[in-house]
Amino acid sequence: MSASTTKSMDEIVALCRRRGFIWQSSEVYGGINGFWDYGPLGAQLKKNLKDAWWQDVIKTPPAGPDGADLDIVPVDCTIIMNPKVWEASGHVGGFNDPMVDCAETKKRYRADHISCYGVVDEKDGRENAEPTTIGYVATLAATEEEFFTSYRENEKKFFKRLAKAFGKPVMVQLPGEGVPYTNLQGFDRKIVLGPDATEVGTLTEPREFNLMFETYVGAIRDEESKAYLRPETAQGIFTQFWNVVDTARVKIPFGMAQIGKAFRNEVTPRNFTFRSREFEQMEIEFFIRPETAGEWYQYWRDTRYAWWQSIGLAGDNLTLREHDKDELSHYAKEGAGVCDVEYRFPFTAPGYGELEGIAHRSDFDLKAHATACGKGDKLMYRDPVTNEKFFPHVIEPSAGADRGTLAVLCEAFTPTPDRAGSKYVMKFVPRLAPIKAAIFPLVNKDGMPEIADKLYRQLRNKYTIQTDAKQSIGKRYARMDEAGTPYCFTIDGDTATDQTVTVRDRDTAEQTRISLDKVESFLAEKIGD
RNA sequence: GCGGGUGUAGCUCAGUGGUAGAGCGUCACGUUGCCAACGUGAAUGUCGUGGGUUCAAAUCCCAUCACCCGCUCCA
Numbered sequence: 357m358s359a360s361t362t363k364s365m366d367e368i369v370a371l372c373r374r375r376g377f378i379w380q381s382s383e384v385y386g387g388i389n390g391f392w393d394y395g396p397l398g399a400q401l402k403k404n405l406k407d408a409w410w411q412d413v414i415k416t417p418p419a420g421p422d423g424a425d426l427d428i429v430p431v432d433c434t435i436i437m438n439p440k441v442w443e444a445s446g447h448v449g450g451f452n453d454p455m456v457d458c459a460e461t462k463k464r465y466r467a468d469h470i471s472c473y474g475v476v477d478e479k480d481g482r483e484n485a486e487p488t489t490i491g492y493v494a495t496l497a498a499t500e501e502e503f504f505t506s507y508r509e510n511e512k513k514f515f516k517r518l519a520k521a522f523g524k525p526v527m528v529q530l531p532g533e534g535v536p537y538t539n540l541q542g543f544d545r546k547i548v549l550g551p552d553a554t555e556v557g558t559l560t561e562p563r564e565f566n567l568m569f570e571t572y573v574g575a576i577r578d579e580e581s582k583a584y585l586r587p588e589t590a591q592g593i594f595t596q597f598w599n600v601v602d603t604a605r606v607k608i609p610f611g612m613a614q615i616g617k618a619f620r621n622e623v624t625p626r627n628f629t630f631r632s633r634e635f636e637q638m639e640i641e642f643f644i645r646p647e648t649a650g651e652w653y654q655y656w657r658d659t660r661y662a663w664w665q666s667i668g669l670a671g672d673n674l675t676l677r678e679h680d681k682d683e684l685s686h687y688a689k690e691g692a693g694v695c696d697v698e699y700r701f702p703f704t705a706p707g708y709g710e711l712e713g714i715a716h717r718s719d720f721d722l723k724a725h726a727t728a729c730g731k732g733d734k735l736m737y738r739d740p741v742t743n744e745k746f747f748p749h750v751i752e753p754s755a756g757a758d759r760g761t762l763a764v765l766c767e768a769f770t771p772t773p774d775r776a777g778s779k780y781v782m783k784f785v786p787r788l789a790p791i792k793a794a795i796f797p798l799v800n801k802d803g804m805p806e807i808a809d810k811l812y813r814q815l816r817n818k819y820t821i822q823t824d825a826k827q828s829i830g831k832r833y834a835r836m837d838e839a840g841t842p843y844c845f846t847i848d849g850d851t852a853t854d855q856t857v858t859v860r861d862r863d864t865a866e867q868t869r870i871s872l873d874k875v876e877s878f879l880a881e882k883i884g885d
Numbered sequence: 886g887c888g889g890g891u892g893u894a895g896c897u898c899a900g901u902g903g904u905a906g907a908g909c910g911u912c913a914c915g916u917u918g919c920c921a922a923c924g925u926g927a928a929u930g931u932c933g934u935g936g937g938u939u940c941a942a943a944u945c946c947c948a949u950c951a952c953c954c955g956c957u958c959c960a
Contacts, residue, residue: 370896373896374895383951385934455886457886457957458887567959624959631959776921777921828919828923831920831921831922837920846919848919
């Protein structure tokens, strides 16, 4: 069992609050479910993560499978778009799932997943070709055959339950198609026996769960002005694909990338920031020739997995999981594959939670928008060399910035019960650490504060540096341990005479002396620019 | 949305109807000679919120909000 499974999420959340990494949004008003703010340390940490992504994805991505450099261009699209975007992408249909609750069993179902089969009085059913339906039995079975098989296994019990629920011996109207619960009207919904229920009529009316946030553009609030907050940043990229081809001097294969907020009105936000209703995505859409999907899918899967390792999630807590065919999205059924980079969070352990999904989305989105906007095949990509026309396929690595930040926080969190000072150390890789180094005068007199201040001013142009002269040195080290600051430089009584300072290492608490004028090069070596 | 639990200072918690508390932390001053040191002092509370019962509510009742756990959901 890995170390992270023994970490306490409560302690991590407490440290995040105490040190100013993450707070509840609008906390003074009692908060708001599913929304989180980043404090000073958290905002810097998340920015460092996004900067690392921007650097490694847009500026210097590793060479492609053919050894050539990649061309990836950034865009920054709006959160509110023409609502037709979301009709074409399938979100208006797909994100509105009517739900049904069962008052008896306390279970919740998607209304369109429940099939209802008519039930008739046994006597009536024997005597008449078209007997009167006296109720329905609901099942989660997808097909009539599956339903038939499921109750055949214990037929006696099944009909006993029905007889009890309907107050008389009954027959089920088979063969015949099951009717989705959503298609039942009015009174019929009151005579349905829910799955696993013993009483009739315990299912509620279907209720719409709008997973997209709605808003209105302009002064008038009517259907015409309705718009949505984007549930993913990807569609902005797809809708600007043609402008990028026309202006950015790119040719297939190339990528578009953006970082931005997205919104999903989740049914149950849970697990700290893991499932937030407002969150930030770091998305790449990499456009390719269809026949190269396999090699590019592999490239991105390996590249993205290695990237998460490079920012500190290097141990057993990180995993790469290929999706089974049956859990694939509508756009990815026939593709090179879909996989998730997953992290074992304390609240998912021993399981994992998704950080990034890498999917071969085929040409679903470009085709959908080309069709929906009415231009169709005129919007096909033309290969400038062969003049061949086609809709490019897409490999989409889509990462969660907030989930990534949370994973980094969880991974860095290290209780240190044996250490003399700090109870906790946040072991961020230096590249992500919100504060790169701290500078302390050992005591607040004898010229030490002046030397510390001079060193601080020298370094702060290049690095995020803090200085602190208050309270005991142990307390100051401990605070920096919880902030995850990799190095502390301390000016002591010897500094004025021999021009050296001590360097304290966050992870070992060990100290070494280095020359005052070597501090900057020390940081450059350990932290990078 | 359902069921269960929780909510008092920044944190951990005590307080069963009668003056709002402790420890830690924070801040100031003093001290200091490398790991949450010490001394003195200070600030900090809509007792989650709203309503009700009562002469009197942190305490009893109702509603509501937030968080945690379990369902459910997560194209």
